[in-house]
Amino acid sequence: MFIPAIKGQGTEEQHEKWLPMAYKMQIIGCYAQTELGHGSNVQGLETTATFDPQTDEFVIHSPTLTSSKWWPGGLGKVSTHAVVYARLITGAQDHGVHGFIVQLRSLDDHSPLPGITVGDIGMKFGSGAYNSMDNGLLRFDHVRIPRNQMLMRVSQVTREGKFVQSDVPRQLVYGTMVYVRQTIVSDASCALARAVCIATRYSAVRRQFGSQNGGPETQVIDYKTQQSRLFPLLASAYAFRFVGEWLKWLYTDVTQRLQANDFSTLPEAHACTAGLKSMTTSVTADAIEECRKLCGGHGYLSNSGLPELFAVYIPTCTYEGDNVVLLLQVARFLMKTVSQLGSGKKPVGTTAYMGRAEHLMQCRCEVERAEDWLKPSVILEAFEARAFRMSIACAKNLSKFSNPEDGFSELSPDLLEAAIAHCQLIVVSKYIEKLQQDIPGKGVKRQLEILCNVYALHLLHKHLGDFVTTSCITPKQGALANEQLRLLYSQVRPNAITLVDAFNYTDHYLGSVLGCYNGNVYQRLYEEAWKDPLNDTVVPDGYLEYVWPILKQHIRTARL
Amino acid sequence: MFIPAIKGQGTEEQHEKWLPMAYKMQIIGCYAQTELGHGSNVQGLETTATFDPQTDEFVIHSPTLTSSKWWPGGLGKVSTHAVVYARLITGAQDHGVHGFIVQLRSLDDHSPLPGITVGDIGMKFGSGAYNSMDNGLLRFDHVRIPRNQMLMRVSQVTREGKFVQSDVPRQLVYGTMVYVRQTIVSDASCALARAVCIATRYSAVRRQFGSQNGGPETQVIDYKTQQSRLFPLLASAYAFRFVGEWLKWLYTDVTQRLQANDFSTLPEAHACTAGLKSMTTSVTADAIEECRKLCGGHGYLSNSGLPELFAVYIPTCTYEGDNVVLLLQVARFLMKTVSQLGSGKKPVGTTAYMGRAEHLMQCRCEVERAEDWLKPSVILEAFEARAFRMSIACAKNLSKFSNPEDGFSELSPDLLEAAIAHCQLIVVSKYIEKLQQDIPGKGVKRQLEILCNVYALHLLHKHLGDFVTTSCITPKQGALANEQLRLLYSQVRPNAITLVDAFNYTDHYLGSVLGCYNGNVYQRLYEEAWKDPLNDTVVPDGYLEYVWPILKQHIRTARL
CATH class of the missing domain: 2.40.110.10 (Butyryl-CoA Dehydrogenase, subunit A, domain 2)
Incomplete structure (x- = not known):
């Protein structure tokens, strides 16, 4: 109802x-x-x-x-x-x-x-x-x-028809938006985890190529190509979960402040939730389809659960603020923050890093060996420097326009990229913060650390151009990050199934034959097929009425 | 049938x-x-x-x-x-x-x-x-x-049950594969053009924001964010069309050679069609969904034509060779070609550029101003150098493994990227070749040149990390390419509608309310809505039986 x-x-x-x-x-x-x-x-x-x-x-x-x-x-x-x-x-x-x-x-x-x-x-x-x-x-x-x-x-x-504005602060509206968008980020994590759970389980069941001496073929999940597509999505599911938890705290904080008529953090909180709504839903929508492709042909079957998950999920990129429009709002906020840096007004919350302007413009990544990329401080600084330098570059280019609005419009594709860099930094930094807390369960924290590194380094590889052209890292350091990423995949592999089982989705909720918990995929696919109403009859409705006469026709034509 | x-x-x-x-x-x-x-x-x-x-x-x-x-x-x-x-x-x-x-x-x-x-x-x-x-x-x-x-x-x-191999060359099988895959590349161009036609026309109809003094809002197609997502796809539709035409020639050539028992070009032709099948279908599948997003909320309606186009198209990424498996075949061929470079065996066809190994390892891009990026020779050399250096880097890393198959497996994500770089070079080079021919129609060639530059420079921006880390271009040259790309979008804009009208799709074939030729979108959306069977009755079936009693129940519960 x-x-x-x-x-x-x-x-x-x-x-x-x-x-x-x-x-x-x-x-x-x-x-x-x-x-x-x-x-x-x-x-x-x-x-x-x-x-x-x-x-x-x-x-x-x-x-x-x-x-x-x-x-x-x-x-x-x-x-x-x-x-x-x-x-x-x-x-x-x-x-x-x-x-x-x-x-x-x-x-x-x-x-x-x-x-x-x-x-x-x-x-x-x-x-x-x-x-x-x-x-x-x-x-x-x-x-x-x-x-x-x-x-x-x-x-x-x-x-009498007089229009009167009450003294209720207009900003309250933004409080609701913060609320709605933080729930969307949590939902993104759930949807992504669902798709990843299906693709990961089926990748362990499915075998293809690599049979030696007539033995079984290789599990698809053991291929580096599969790992390099799948494991970053697994890491993203966890990353979005943690940033979603943090956003819940942020909303509580904002609400308490609003009740005390403190609107100081609202613009930053609003930009932050807008950006994270945009970034996490765009990634999740693409990821669901990628997970479908990772399941090969069977991912195209409805009972894989992925087509429906995709069709239900994608409107999220458009509703509650179109994702591109939202990123432009973030960019606008970033440009405002940059413009106020000299004024003594300190950037707050997720933009606090911009307060260390001088350091972030000068710092050089000190990675010399692949394992140096495992240090959270190294990763964090690289992401901060990249985000900050991209914002500064945009601000510099904007200043060349006599009309700031013209400039903003003309440079909007670059501004989108700066906004994404900022949003990725937020997710990376909140994940790193999460890991500074106690995490119960033997060895759990270690696994989450590995995924955190996968999350950060796959982004670094994907956006290598950003990091290198802003001189945040050297090409050599980029190659080392990629090398480390490959090693991390091998460390994710032994626990990949456990890491998706940990989402604790029931088969009923997951709604996927390919992702079923016991891995009995082919038996279930076969059984499901017979349930299709088309299989209720041996000869399909209409066959004798429509197809058969056409076939007969060919004989007559052939005989003429 | x-x-x-x-x-x-x-x-x-x-x-x-x-x-x-x-x-x-x-x-x-x-x-x-x-x-x-x-x-x-x-x-x-x-x-x-x-x-x-x-x-x-x-x-x-x-x-x-x-x-x-x-x-x-x-x-x-x-x-x-x-x-x-x-x-x-x-x-x-x-x-x-x-x-x-x-x-x-x-x-x-x-x-x-x-x-x-x-x-x-x-x-x-x-x-x-x-x-x-x-x-x-x-x-x-x-x-x-x-x-x-x-x-x-x-x-x-x-x-007698004796197994006998005929003297029919086994390679004939590959001839069929070349045929089937070249048709898939042509089909990719058609599907992409369809999605782009819908999104472009509707972007000209749709207005959002930017109203000044109560006047009409801005056409969505005038936003740089829209242009930077849409125009590269428009350019890709043309690029895939031209490479598809060339593949038709390639198939004819291969067939004639096969008939003369000349198998020399077959491996290269096979790798080329496998790679182009993979690359063009992956891009097209993603692009259809991107075009849907570019239509905002209404893209989610079935009568936008885009959901169906997407659902019909995506299996292409899996059938006739999974796209990742095909790229690995290309990578294998590239590694083989690289390994034979010293042997005097000259690389042929689309790998001929590898014959200029020394030059491609040393050349430096000479772009100094944004407009230098308009020179086809500059673009071609940058793409050749990037593709070649990525292949060489892979070969170098592979040589560190004692077992080549282990190396190939371990480095497969990098090999995929090298294969994609090679495929993109093929499309860019065939587009440039096309422009060296006579093209009828006043001003047509000029428009196609603009799109060719858009195609190449958007790829360069997207894969900036590849170009910069292989030292093919400097970060400064990358920024100039991006600047030039923005200028090109402004040149595409006035002819964008003509460029999609040129695909000459009828409204019937296009099957999209948003993409209708006369642009009368909202009237048609409104009329189409009323055709939905749900609207045949004012009160929907089941409302009085199922919903109404629940509402009544609330009163009784409230009264208890």
Whole structure:
């Protein structure tokens, strides 16, 4: 069942009030913000809510086709009410976007109320995935609602039609965003762990090539090519888990500060969660598909669990802030931080490293042998220096433009890369911090250290150009990192299965024949196949009616 | 309808014979090679074909669960016959894998013949895609076929059970592989062009942010972040088209040589097509999903055309040779070529550049200003030097191992990267060659030159680490390339729509609301939504039966 969610522009308090109300009133609500022509740019929404002082009502209206609400989950066929985001208009003045509670359907027979056009937007990616959700469209033709159905915590409209801003801090909105995005980071870790668990278990079951003297072939997981694709994803699953845990702490911290009217850390926390939402979901989406490929042909079967996981997961890269738009926000914050470095204002939280500007511009990596890359301090400094120098390079290039906005726009691809470097640094540093704590279980910490190094060094190899062109490391040191990475894979291998078993997913939750715990993959694939309805009959429906006559036809044609 | 295809181990000549025969005999055939436990490693197939000299028959048998045939298209419900690949056994001797024609079902009532177990393997990725294809499973319980149903062009079994190899050159098999893989490269270009066409057209329609003074928002295609993701894919679509055309020529050339018993260019042609199949399909699969993301939320709708294109396309990365396995074959060929450099044996075809070893190890890129990167000779030399030096570095590292196979296995991730560098060089060089020809149409060549530079420079930026650490270019030159790339995007922009219109896809073929030619996207999205069967009724089926009582329940619970 769908319950109303008020997010983004709303506040949690509103959410808390709405939920029991919804139950009591026997309604099903949805959150109607996005429009056919308007997604990322909320301020560009076109739906209007015009106050009519004569009747003390708002008139909700869809003035254009592109103003049709589009995508809200639960809207199409089920919701009876919606929180509709619309431009508030009093007199001739546009006060921007606000929320309004609007009843859509009759509580007697569920039919749409007068002036409401509502329906489903149609099929989506995948065979299941979001196709069980009635993402909907919604149009208003001058629908009237009482004035008290505006969500008025932050702004109010009086009986006389006067627009009043309350003294509730606008920043509260960002607190909700921090909350939602930190849950997305935790979810990314779960989804990634699921895909990695499937691919790792099946890689141990599957054998291919390398048979000697008629013996069994080599387990696919023993191939370095498989390890070099799979183990960095395993390491990422753990890395995202730890950064997700840390984000939970960050949210608590931000909430406590907000309650004390301390907004000082909010911009940094907001940029940090935006960046990590973007980075972790992009990586996870790609990783699920990579895990599918790592399972060979059988990964393409629905019962591998990976197609459905992919189709369900990928919208995460778009919703709650498009990943590219979010990274640009991070970049903007980084450029602001850089510009204030000389002003004595100290960078806080995940940007604190920028306070050591002089050191980070001058430091040289001291790696001489491959094993030097195992030192957390060496890794951390390389990632800090790389992120900082990329930000500084962007700032320098930006300063060449007379109009800063033109510069930001022109250099945006470079700014994205600087933002990613910063986000990767956060994940690496939080992983390293985690390892400074006690970790229960014999030998567990050692395994997590190995994965931490895999995580950092695979990023270093992937973004070698960044590290070398900013002179953070030399080409020789890059080659040593790669050499060390290869050695680390050999250390991950003996515990790879244990490391995915540790996610503790049941076969039922995992939903994958290839990833089943007991490894009895081929027996299960065979059994599952027979359950397909196509196999209920020996001769398929339609064969004798349609295929057979065509075959017969060939004889006749051949005889003519 | 399914027609029999004999590929891989077979030859075209067999194919030509089989086809009219199939029609005349009113049969539907399929190609049954892959087994439940055996895909990439054809030599590991377990199905047996044991010759019985007493009856002059082969006994086809599935000795294990993993020997079940699995995946053949058209096998599950429709095929009456199959070309089955099985281990040929005469006496006690195993002669490896050969092809046998086996009847599976009765031509009277289509029921499976005695000893044959056949069925569908179940659902696959996507809502449509390959789910209309009855990929099947097949088991044999001592099924007997006459001796003359073995495909005997290359090897024969005599009436007495003697195994005889014919003098037909084994290399002919590779000719077929070159053929099949060159068609896959052309198909990659088509699929990529389709995705790019959709994303480019919709990026011109869609507006987001940047509204000034209440005017329209900015077209998404005008954002540099969009351009830097989209235009390299547009350039790749053209690049793959040109290399695909060249591969057609290569296949003709190879065929003519084979007919003249000249096998000298075959290994190089085989490595080249294997590598290009791998590289172009991997890029295309990722690019389709990237194009979907470039369409924002609406890309997730089925009627964007992109989900289906993705689900249909991705198996290409696995079939006809897993992409990683193919790259390792390329790497093996490169290492062999390097090892023969001193021997006086001149590298041919796409490896000819390796003949200029001394120059390529010493040359230094002479770029001083961004526009220097527009010179084809500069680009070509940088790509040649990078590919060559990466191969040489691999060869050097390999020589440190006492057992070459251990070394190859241990260094395989590096070898993959060297193989990719080589494949990218092929595409860049064939594009540059294409531009040396006359190209009709005013200004067309100029546009293709711009795209060629985009293709090369985006690769250079993406693999900057390769170019800089091999000292092919300096960090400064890398930054200049990136600067030039940005300028090129601005030059692509005015003609972007024309460049995708030039693919000349009809709306019907494109199958995408977002990519429709007239750009009337939102109207069409709205109209398409109403066609969804869910919208046939105002109150959805099951609402009153299932949802309504739950809502009512809340009242009763609340009242208790």
